[in-house]
Amino acid sequence: MDFADLITTPMLDGVILHSPFHEPIDGTLCITGHHLILSTRKDNVQELWLLIQAIDSVEKKQISGSVQNGGTIILKCKDFRHLQLDIANTCDYHNVFTSLERLSNLQKPELSYAFFYRPMYTILEDGFTLFRPEMEFAKLIAGDEWRISHINKNYTVCKTYSSVLIVPKCIDDNTLVTAASFREGGRFPVLSYRHDNGAILLRSSQPLVTNNNKRSRADEKILNAILGLNKKGYIIDTRSPNFVSHCKSKGGGTELNGHYSQWKKIFKNLDKLVKCDGSLLDNFSKLIEACSDKSISIDKWLSRLGISNWLTHIQNILSTACLVAQCLDKDGASVLVHGSSGLDATLLVTSIAQVILNPDCRTVRGLQALIEREWLQAGHPFQTRHAKFCYSNSRTKNQQPTFLLFLDCIHQLHNQFPSSFEFTTQLLIIIFENSYYSNFGTFVGDSEFDRQELKISEGTTSLWSYLNRPDVMTNFLNPIYEPNKAAIWPSIAPVSLVLWNELYLRWIIDQKYQKSAMLKVQHLIQQDKDLRSNVIRMRRQLIDLQKELQSLYLEIEEGILDRN
Structure with missing residues (x-):
């Protein structure tokens, strides 16, 4: 064309x-x-x-x-x-x-600008190969418990999973294939994260139990292999019991207690994030309409903010992610998270739980790796979800801002723990923008399979290749960052959650004064760092001088003794 x-x-x-x-x-x-x-x-x-x-x-x-x-x-x-x-x-x-x-x-992704964009700078590293599963889980697969499986190399077992999967070493590929047939879309339980204490975080889609209460011994074998003998785990189902019953009538459902006796099941009502019926984007549209209306009173503004339910969604996600993180960290118990398809609420919960627990996810590269593992390689359908946004009259039920919810949840954590993140929230905004429209091919397609078909790595440039250039990345580094190896446990009380003004109101309220103030703060912090560095350098010079004086005194004393 x-x-x-x-x-x-x-x-x-x-x-x-x-x-x-x-x-x-x-x-x-x-x-x-x-x-x-x-x-x-x-x-x-x-x-x-x-x-x-x-x-x-x-x-x-x-x-x-x-x-x-x-x-x-x-x-x-x-x-x-x-x-x-x-x-x-x-x-x-x-x-x-x-x-x-x-x-x-x-409509065609190959017509997007990412395929026509040619960078005018030298590519220092290929972002498409930075975060492959073999590299991300290298320490795990070097042990005796996990292995790499290429059973999905042609994407025939699960079209939305990546070609390389990390699975228990005691589970053979035939068992994986059988288990995949028992889960919606073939999304059998796979490794998402291993905590420092050995607890495992898994994700999958719903089991296809139907009204006949079908079981899968292969699926049970995978989950029991994670726990071992005499251990307990948790299944966090991101749906309400009523919605699970609705899914069961259509062929889905949830794990039967009798066949998963080592697993305790907990239901969380994230139905609006699971259904993909367009209601989440409608909620977000109400939020943006309220943000854009400068004429309303404070009472109406607060009312419309509440009606949008956006902060309620954030609260529910953070609450569920904290529950998962507590099971892993406090109880030392493994957790399986799933909803229906495992493409939206599931990824939200598993990824935010990792930001809470894993300090690496709070660094620049760690965040990029998390997005690769839990969103891109995990098959979140970016092309479909982001085809239209909150203003379009032609949006469909398949469009919803799940990924924006993820970024907003990180913003909430950043707001409560500002010195625990290596990056500023401006990096989150850049990632948000590029997930909807971009010069780069990182978010093109609905899955790794799509990106292979479109030859994304050959015909486009990675967003990470651009962001990781030193002259670019310095613009997004947090000047008050102090590495924090501990978990960060956020408050999920309504009073603790804030509207992301920096993003949602940036074209409504001129933020040049806030930006100017931030630049001054960064300048003062840099001056302080330089001063501290100079003090340390001067102390070292003083210590060296003292050593030289002591050596000189010894030489003088030795000379006096020799004369005597």
Whole structure:
């Protein structure tokens, strides 16, 4: 397909751009296959370069009166920015609207800009190969309990799992295949994390017990192999009992107590995150609508914030993740987490539990590795979930901001433990943006299988390759970071949870003063570090000088004794 066929008016003069915190700009609009560009000849006025994939909704408002009056196009973007284009001529106005509507609704991932982007810098390391399972679990597979399985190398056992899986050494591949047939989508229990005390975190999808109460000895064998003899574990089902009954009537269900006697089952009501019925995105839309309404009173604002249930979802996720973390850390018990498909709520809970327990996940590379393990390699369908966002009228029930919930939960932990994270929340914002629209191929596709089919590693650049460049990463390092090897146990009381102003309100409230203050704080902290470094250096010099003086005194004393 030729992008030129979709663009009716590629260039247009006299377009007026209205954007947050800037005066209107009169300039030339240029539409390419992937970008909307507005430039002007005025000095000190920055050009607008907008990736068309970032546009979630294109709306038009024609000026009443003469057919020559043109109209206004409103662009609502996936980064919460609203842009307005005023176009004087009606024909041009309709042509630009049609072009942007077509380009912002392209369905094929291979048409995204990631396949056309060519970095102008040297790639120092390939982000696509940084966090392979063989490397991430190298210490585990060097022992006697775990091994690498390539049973899914052609993605025939489970299309949403990666080609390399870490499984118990005592479980053969035939058992894995049989167990996969008992779990929805073939997602049999796999290793997610091993805690320092040896407790294991597993994840899977729901068992297909149906109303006939089917069992799978292969599935039971895998789970019992994790525990060993005379040990107990927990199954955290992220669904309510009522929803489990509904799933059972459709062929799913939950583990039967009689066949999993070593496992204690706990139900958590994260149904809205499990159902994928579009309600989560509807909740988020209500939050953003409230954030965008500057005219409402404080009472209405708080009411609409409560109606959105966004912070309630965060509270429920943190509560469940803390429960999992306590089972692993305090009880030393292994845990299996699953909902229905194991693609949304399950990944939220297992990944946040690891941020709570594992200090490595609170570093830059550790966070990248966590996203690779628990989201990309675990088959979270980014292409489907992020096709549309909160402004689009054409969004479907398959679109929901599960991954944004994950990032917001980390933001809550960061807010309560600001010095325990190597990175600032700006890194979370960059990752959020790139998960919805990007120059990079990291989040393209719904699974590793899709990315292999699309040849992502050959035709695109990794986001991690860009972020890990020293000149880029320094912008996201936390100046007050102090490595903390202990677990961080957050408060989940409503009063402890905060709205992510830095993200949701950044185009509503100008944050230049907060940014300026943060830069001053960073400068002062750097000065303090430099001063401490100088003091340490001076102390070392003083110690060296004292040693030289002592040596000199000894030489003088020896010389006096020799004379006598």
